Amino acid sequence: MSNAKVDRREEIEELARRRGFLWQAFEIYGGVAGFYDYGPLGALLKRRIEAEWRRFYGIGEGFYEIEATTIGPRDVFKASGHLKSFSDMAVVCKDCKTFFRMDEAIDIDKRCPECGGELVDAGEFNLMFQTKIGVPKGESEQNNSTGYLRPETAQGIFIDFPRLLRFNRDKLPLGVIQIGKAYRNEISPRKSIIRLREFTMAEAEVFVDPGEKNKHPGFETVKEKVLRLVPAEGAQEEKSLEQAVKSGIIANQYLGYHVARVGEFLEGIGIPGDRLRFRQHRKDEMAHYARDCWDAEFFSNRYSWMEIVGVADRGDYDLSVHASFSNTDMCVHDGPEKIIPHVIEPSFGIDRIVYALLESSLYKEQVGKQKRKVLGFKNEIAPIKAAVFPLLNRDGLKEKAVEVFQALRDEAILVEYDDSGSIGRRYRRQDEIGTPYCITIDYDTLEDGTVTIRERDTMKQVRVPVAEIKEFIA
Ligand SMILES: [Zn+2]
Incomplete structure (x- = not known):
């Protein structure tokens, strides 16, 4: 059985569009760059990734989840530094007036990729979307009523820190998570869902006593894990987490622990370990708030190495900065001592993870004279858990299939029903959307109450009594 990975460039995006995973937003109006909609299967896939993430950090790490607003007043972003520093350098084409990010322009050799015209410096662009909160009453209120769509979910957690600390009975460490939309008015997004103007982030902010950064209580459990690391200076190397922290490549145990856990999460949802590495930011690419940052990068056949998670x-x-701008005490009081906690932040780009999963899950193989295309999702991630087919639409098979289909839905399992076309075609349809099991109702079902369950990757078929289907596919 061949198992050639698909690398034809358009293939993933074509399949994602045709099967209802991802659609260009505002398509009937010509679309707008940097905006995508999730179709029914895409939305299911995304929710499943988010559910795994919540399980991993919410239950696994014991972090609390909050839901802060997505719009904030100007003062917040003045304090956070985003007004001043959250910007990209742009160039513009002299002929067609199209704008490009400076770093893209370097990739494209300083000629306009649209028309071949000359590119000139266009200065710095702040990437936040600006809006108005309420109706400004006059000139002087213009500034006070200016708001911004959040460029990261993190700020909502920092601002609520005094309340969160009290909620945690004034104790550190304290982990808080959030999943939600964030917005960046990218200069020239052209890469599918890799660079979006509206996207979903899942972030954890872990507040820790700076004196305890080398005493993570869970470090022992992950220290043996071998990581593929690309330090800011030096070549790629494989090192155990323990060696990486001891030799100072990763600055401290807390940061190292979270780098390792990010790797566990990504492999856990099905991203192959051999397509993952951790790359340290150079000083000149570090965000204005970061002291150290490691990106989890996925190797894409289409986009090469790309960041899918940052751990800062x-x-x-x-x-x-929020303590000083808002004049609020953000310290933890430990007897006479006042401590400003440090923050370790794993920050996940959920849309990029969706892309990475689609790309790395897709494979093609020859089966007899047929070619089949498969999304080999793990069961936990697969949008549809199983499909139910009647072998034929007569002799009571259809009625029995509908009954089995309904019984599985009553057990809260997301199943699909399909009675159109040949069984082979129905299998191929489910393979292409990554459904792990297909259940066929045939004449034996009417006789002895068993069904055929066919497993997606092996294509093996087994007979299972109707009453045991739920257990089998769980
Ligand atoms: Zn041009």
């Missing part, structure tokens, strides 16, 4: 040591930057 934000130090005391955020709490310090």
